[in-house]
Amino acid sequence: MKYFEDPRVGAIQLRLKDVREVLVFAGSKGGVGKTLISVLTSLLLSRRGFRVGLFDMDITNPTSHVTLGVDLRSVKPTEEKGVVPPEVSGVTFMSPVFYTLDRPTPLRGEYVSSALRELLSITRWPGIDVLVLDMPPGMSDELLELLTHIRRFRAMLVTTPSPMAVASSIRLAEVLSGRLEAVVLNMVTESAFGAEKLLNYAPGIPVYEVPYDSDVEYSIGYPEKLVLTRAAREVDRQVVDHVARLLRT
Amino acid sequence: MKYFEDPRVGAIQLRLKDVREVLVFAGSKGGVGKTLISVLTSLLLSRRGFRVGLFDMDITNPTSHVTLGVDLRSVKPTEEKGVVPPEVSGVTFMSPVFYTLDRPTPLRGEYVSSALRELLSITRWPGIDVLVLDMPPGMSDELLELLTHIRRFRAMLVTTPSPMAVASSIRLAEVLSGRLEAVVLNMVTESAFGAEKLLNYAPGIPVYEVPYDSDVEYSIGYPEKLVLTRAAREVDRQVVDHVARLLRT
Amino acid sequence: MHEWALAEAITVALLKQSELRGSKSIKRLVVGLGELQAIDREIFEFALSEVLKLYGLEVREYALLSEEAEFECGACGHSWKLRELELSDEVREAIHFLPEAAYSYVKCPRCGSRDFSVVRGRGVSIVGVEY
Amino acid sequence: MHEWALAEAITVALLKQSELRGSKSIKRLVVGLGELQAIDREIFEFALSEVLKLYGLEVREYALLSEEAEFECGACGHSWKLRELELSDEVREAIHFLPEAAYSYVKCPRCGSRDFSVVRGRGVSIVGVEY
Ligand SMILES: Nc1ncnc2c1ncn2[C@@H]1O[C@H](COP(=O)(O)OP(=O)(O)O)[C@@H](O)[C@H]1O
Ligand SMILES: Nc1ncnc2c1ncn2[C@@H]1O[C@H](COP(=O)(O)OP(=O)(O)O)[C@@H](O)[C@H]1O
Ligand SMILES: [Mg+2]
Ligand SMILES: [Mg+2]
Ligand SMILES: [Mg+2]
Ligand SMILES: [Mg+2]
Ligand code: NI
Ligand code: NI
Ligand SMILES: [Zn+2]
Ligand SMILES: [Zn+2]
Numbered sequence: 001m002k003y004f005e006d007p008r009v010g011a012i013q014l015r016l017k018d019v020r021e022v023l024v025f026a027g028s029k030g031g032v033g034k035t036l037i038s039v040l041t042s043l044l045l046s047r048r049g050f051r052v053g054l055f056d057m058d059i060t061n062p063t064s065h066v067t068l069g070v071d072l073r074s075v076k077p078t079e080e081k082g083v084v085p086p087e088v089s090g091v092t093f094m095s096p097v098f099y100t101l102d103r104p105t106p107l108r109g110e111y112v113s114s115a116l117r118e119l120l121s122i123t124r125w126p127g128i129d130v131l132v133l134d135m136p137p138g139m140s141d142e143l144l145e146l147l148t149h150i151r152r153f154r155a156m157l158v159t160t161p162s163p164m165a166v167a168s169s170i171r172l173a174e175v176l177s178g179r180l181e182a183v184v185l186n187m188v189t190e191s192a193f194g195a196e197k198l199l200n201y202a203p204g205i206p207v208y209e210v211p212y213d214s215d216v217e218y219s220i221g222y223p224e225k226l227v228l229t230r231a232a233r234e235v236d237r238q239v240v241d242h243v244a245r246l247l248r249t
Numbered sequence: 250m251k252y253f254e255d256p257r258v259g260a261i262q263l264r265l266k267d268v269r270e271v272l273v274f275a276g277s278k279g280g281v282g283k284t285l286i287s288v289l290t291s292l293l294l295s296r297r298g299f300r301v302g303l304f305d306m307d308i309t310n311p312t313s314h315v316t317l318g319v320d321l322r323s324v325k326p327t328e329e330k331g332v333v334p335p336e337v338s339g340v341t342f343m344s345p346v347f348y349t350l351d352r353p354t355p356l357r358g359e360y361v362s363s364a365l366r367e368l369l370s371i372t373r374w375p376g377i378d379v380l381v382l383d384m385p386p387g388m389s390d391e392l393l394e395l396l397t398h399i400r401r402f403r404a405m406l407v408t409t410p411s412p413m414a415v416a417s418s419i420r421l422a423e424v425l426s427g428r429l430e431a432v433v434l435n436m437v438t439e440s441a442f443g444a445e446k447l448l449n450y451a452p453g454i455p456v457y458e459v460p461y462d463s464d465v466e467y468s469i470g471y472p473e474k475l476v477l478t479r480a481a482r483e484v485d486r487q488v489v490d491h492v493a494r495l496l497r498t
Numbered sequence: 499m500h501e502w503a504l505a506e507a508i509t510v511a512l513l514k515q516s517e518l519r520g521s522k523s524i525k526r527l528v529v530g531l532g533e534l535q536a537i538d539r540e541i542f543e544f545a546l547s548e549v550l551k552l553y554g555l556e557v558r559e560y561a562l563l564s565e566e567a568e569f570e571c572g573a574c575g576h577s578w579k580l581r582e583l584e585l586s587d588e589v590r591e592a593i594h595f596l597p598e599a600a601y602s603y604v605k606c607p608r609c610g611s612r613d614f615s616v617v618r619g620r621g622v623s624i625v626g627v628e629y
Numbered sequence: 630m631h632e633w634a635l636a637e638a639i640t641v642a643l644l645k646q647s648e649l650r651g652s653k654s655i656k657r658l659v660v661g662l663g664e665l666q667a668i669d670r671e672i673f674e675f676a677l678s679e680v681l682k683l684y685g686l687e688v689r690e691y692a693l694l695s696e697e698a699e700f701e702c703g704a705c706g707h708s709w710k711l712r713e714l715e716l717s718d719e720v721r722e723a724i725h726f727l728p729e730a731a732y733s734y735v736k737c738p739r740c741g742s743r744d745f746s747v748v749r750g751r752g753v754s755i756v757g758v759e760y
Contacts, residue, residue, distance in 0.1 A: 136386075397573045
């Protein structure tokens with residue numbers, strides 16, 4: 001009878017049934033670029049003709065809408081046998097921020113999980129080839145909901161070469177092992193020291209390097225500009241190529 | 250009878266009774282420098298002769314021990330009518346990592362709260378003037394435990410000038426209002442664009458600017474080096490001065 | 499109407515159980531409608547009957563149980579009801595889609611804390627099933 | 630011994646109630662000792678009696694109740710007991726100080742998930758008080 005405790009858990013599977021790939025950008029350290037790489041990957045995949053959904057899993061601190069420059073007063077999901085997310089620069093985009101409206105939303109873990117289940121069980125992704133999930137930092141309810149209730153996904157581990165980020169990433173690589181597609185080493189300047197350590201923990205996994213690019217900051221909120229940055233070029237050449245290969249096979 | 254549900258809640262007050270100030274470095278965006286600024290402030294206050302405690306509130310992704318270069322095999326708390334944290338470079342340092350030992354520790358929020366209560370109720374801070382709390386990103390159990398059960402604290406809001414970080418900080422400033430001592434604008438390069446927006450939300454609050462300093466990365470793990478960086482100099486001149494004034498009055 | 503998706507969640511859960519039991523017939527179903535989510539009974543009832551049909555489930559009798567929403571503060575212990583709050587239409591609409599959005603708009607009326615729990619009356623749930 | 634601090638937490642909680650009731654005398658106290666935390670009964674009993682004295686609380690009779698630790702997997706529903714696990718001394722020691730450290734070392738023995746709950750037997754708690 002346990003199943004009846006939360007009918008949303010089964011509904012999540014239903015909503016994701018026709019999505020070909022669920023692609024998760026994860027990293028337990030904050031500020032390593034999960035959101036930027038999620039958004040860039042989504043924009044660039046869409047420009048290659050794939051139908052892309054993007055969902056912000058960071059319930060208490062969503063920021064992907066800021067990166068995409070979404071105007072919360074005019075852009076909204078529509079109601080249609082559930083909720084259909086709006087299209088933003090060619091990407092079908094869903095975020096808790098459509099309901100929390102950029103207000104502070106402190107949530108204990110049990111409510112984080114509940115909010116994720118609610119949104120994932122009502123959001124429809126009609127015709128989507130790949131659903132990109134932008135994860136929050138840390139290892140808490142969002143990660144456990146992903147592992148326990150979304151289940152079918154492939155993960156890209158985003159990190160910087162910094163020792164703190166690498167230490168966090170090694171821990172997450174262990175949790176994600178088996179689902180890990182690639183490591184995205186972001187904000188690389190000259191020397192990516194420390195990163196070798198991580199690679200010992202993810203043997204055989206490709207590592208994609210995205211440079212630190214000062215143009216990124218000025219392009220936040222402007223998708224058309226973002227995709228033209230040097231960082232975007234590297235994401236396209238490496239990460240998006242990787243995903244495109246997955247989707248074509 | 251509610252009180253009996255968790256005796257640790259009262260014990261937290263007991264442990265913090267003799268600590269003069271609880272100083273929280275918070276920021277809902279990850280990677281803005283909460284840990285670096287917490288550690289620098291602790292090291293520099295200690296060098297000014299204050300007795301400083303530092304506690305890593307980031308249960309699922311602690312990193313302050315990495316910044317301090319703590320060797321987890323040899324450095325440990327001792328048992329003495331509770332737990333007394335070890336001294337690291339002059340700072341009385343406590344972290345969940347002494348028990349999770351750098352293993353991945355995914356915890357649902359209820360267990361995050363429980364772990365914080367356990368550690369805060371058994372850790373003794375003998376003779377400590379100021380207890381520095383290094384907060385995790387997000388707005389979840391750690392923040393709510395702080396607000397509901399630690400209660401007596403002053404907060405420093407750490408952010409970068411980036412639009413995503415500023416958007417997150419505005420939300421957190423609202424939650425912390427009344428407890429906000431200062432804003433630390435970290436990793437400032439030439440232009441701190443966007444930060445004015447934040448300041449409208451925290452009128453009358455001093456803003457301290459800490460430059461982006463490429464030496465920081467190479468000093469992570471070496472406290473003696475860290476305190477000599479240009480970033481440290483600015484933290485000392487502004488943040489530590491501010492705290493020293495609080496402690497002297 | 500997004501109620502369709504909520505009805506579908508209930509139906510899929512019932513279906514899974516039905517498959518385990520080897521029968522697509524249910525004697526009695528009780529669905530809880532938490533006041534916080536402000537589900538329109540008629541719309542939901544219509545959606546549920548349509549979706550049940552679509553999935554080939556026979557529910558001989560069902561009841562929709564309204565649950566009053568109640569909050570309790572983790573800081574001061576105060577408890578209060580939804581109807582004591584004044585919420586704008588925009589906020590009610592946000593909460594209709596995502597009940598946890600309440601944490602963006604509601605504080606404890608006594609102490610101002612945001613650390614409260616939704617004790618009951620959150621949203622749609624299966625209260626009971628009889629075969 | 631860090632048991633002193635655990636006993637102090639219990640005592641401070643009792644004291645707060647005693648102040649509200651206007652009496653520092655308690656007829657009977659039952660403290661739960663969750664198996665996961667592996668508290669030494671004798672050490673704890675000694676600490677508790679000392680701390681109670683120190684705070685001037687009179688407890689006429691008390692019992693320490695051992696609670697078996699039990700886990701339940703959120704992914705596959707499997708439940709298991711602490712004694713089915715093989716944990717090193719180092720790990721047991723870590724869990725003694727911080728029971729949630731179990732999440733660093735334990736996975737569901739059936740499916741490998743780390744998303745499990747500690748259903749009972751976590752640590753020290755006040756089970757009941759009679760005045
Ligand atoms: N390759 C890059 N070059 C320059 N800035 C970057 C790069 N990647 C990310 N950033 C910036 O770093 C900050 C953190 O990135 P974000 O995507 O928000 O990280 P996360 O989602 O992991 O917290 C943001 O201000 C973002 O614009
Ligand atoms: N002022 C600075 N100059 C250069 N690097 C910095 C500065 N402040 C922080 N960093 C680096 O930025 C990264 C994120 O800092 P951290 O303190 O871990 O942030 P948080 O605790 O907010 O997640 C780390 O690699 C840290 O070394
Ligand atoms: Mg992000
Ligand atoms: Mg969280
Ligand atoms: Mg940190
Ligand atoms: Mg958390
Ligand atoms: Ni609706
Ligand atoms: Ni002990
Ligand atoms: Zn209250
Ligand atoms: Zn399992």
